[in-house]
Amino acid sequence: MITGWLDLPFTGPFDLAASARFIEGFTPSRSFTDESARLRLAFPASPSWRPVGALVRQQEPDGAVEVRLNAEEEDVAAAAEHVRRILSLDVDGTGFPALAGCDPVVGELQSAAPGLRPVLFHSPYEAACWSVVGQRVRMAQAAELRSQIARRVGTKVAVPAGTGELPGIQLDTFPAPRRLLSLGRVPLLPEVKSARLFGIAEAALAGALDAGTLRALPAVQALRFLATLPGIGPFSAQLILLRGAGHPDVFATAEPRLHQAITTAYGLVNPSLDELEHVAEGWRPYRTWVSVLLRARSELART
Template identity: 35%
Template sequence: MNNTRAKDLPPSSRIDVRQGNISVSGRFSLAESINFGFGARQAEAGKQVMRLAFVTDSYDDHTAVLVSQPAADSIHVEVVAASDPGRALQQVARMLSIDIDGTGWDELGRDDQLIGALQAARPGLRPPLFHSAYEATAWAVLSARRPAAAMAALRDRLSEAHGASFDIAGETLHAFPTPEQLVRVNSFPGLPEEKLQRLHGVARWALEGKLDTEWLRTVDPVEAQRGIQEIKGIGPFYSMLVVVRALGHTDVLAEGEPRSLATLGRVLGRPGPVDQRELAALAESWRPWRTWATVAIRAAGNRLAGP
């Protein structure tokens, strides 16, 4: 893995808290983000607004927002509920990967034929991230060795019962419990005792400050991954998921993602998936955008035909 982090690149966001606007440098499509299913969030094809309800970065409160894109270079965030609207906008910017100047990514697509094809397949897509390292780690515990759809439904029920609910533009969304709320859950229908105890472990780590998202963004990705593996139930694959899909790094090359390896093999006309070594060699020319590139591979799916 490379140590290039989101904070090492020029920030792109200028946040106007009064107007609820976030400026964007480089190409970005909110519609593509909405149509990118990931974790407990399902893809919503054709939608033009994004409804979000989540635990704030302080991990002691909830935020609810309605996100729209009035112009190519601007995102509008209507804050439905937040104790600190400015922090809420900053968290939204990170979750949508618009806290980064993406012009270099756009330029890579003009110089690299494969990256250009991936970008054309999902124009304006940037990696949508988990709300926070806490929620990503909790999802890793919930979804491990279980069907994602079933665990997403369980997460929603758990959030409704023990988190917070918000009416956002006519739809009700349930935000995941804060760590303090989660440790008070003694049992829940459909949630095995072992998973509940592991969720309590995640919550305690968050309460102790060990899952602070902004702090983890400053830690070397390899060290962050090793640290997260100290949580019971989190192995190498899921610690990598947290680091790559919650912290907003641009140049961490994910390992062992079968879907990405299979998609790349098909795009390159191979009889099967490429292996990790071939991906790593190919990705050398994608620095410092290897994270974004591998997400683009995964996202392209059936939209991009092979040669």
């Protein structure tokens, strides 16, 4: 069914246009924007894992955010929550601007990208699959592999158009867990990666990759569990928790590019991990958010 426009509540500053600009450089994403900075998404939504198409709009920064869904009726509520999490709207951002008064670096980051919140993977499941697909290959190559897998064995879903417009576009979703497990082998991937994806799909079907459950656990416990998944090490476990489940307040100890970005932004000289963590303590309870802003600025500087 195609829904009407549904409200996506949030607190604190948010600018969808800033998220749209950010997501264009977020290589793993299969999201698309138009000239009005509306966002188009296509993903399998838990717990049913049926495909969903979504069109997101915001008329002005900090204004109401709305989504129009193509989803089964019983999936609408869950799909709307998926979209809120993807855009980090399910986190209370009221206190985020206050960090600028305590840390000039954070103030500069917020001024450069006002209203930007982390844009996440569609689910912890997709973040885990991306981690496996991307092992030992360049990010651009991994993104192309993911797209090819989605086209070959994923599901096409129509993304709704805006009211009164021409019909929307069709996008390919990454294969849902049951679809993945129905394959003898995932195309384009070596046997070892295919087997690892099957293990991740099984964990997702068992509910072990539920975003809410992972975020409710102490971060150390969640990371320890994620590292038991096939093919998932410390870096990937942190990616799944921070950029898949959307935990807003974890310092990524296994992300060298973030550490370099902190070193540069704060003028540090060969800092230890403890020193970097001490800097990040000042970002609580938004350590993930500030980390994403730092990485975004760092990546822009590289282009």
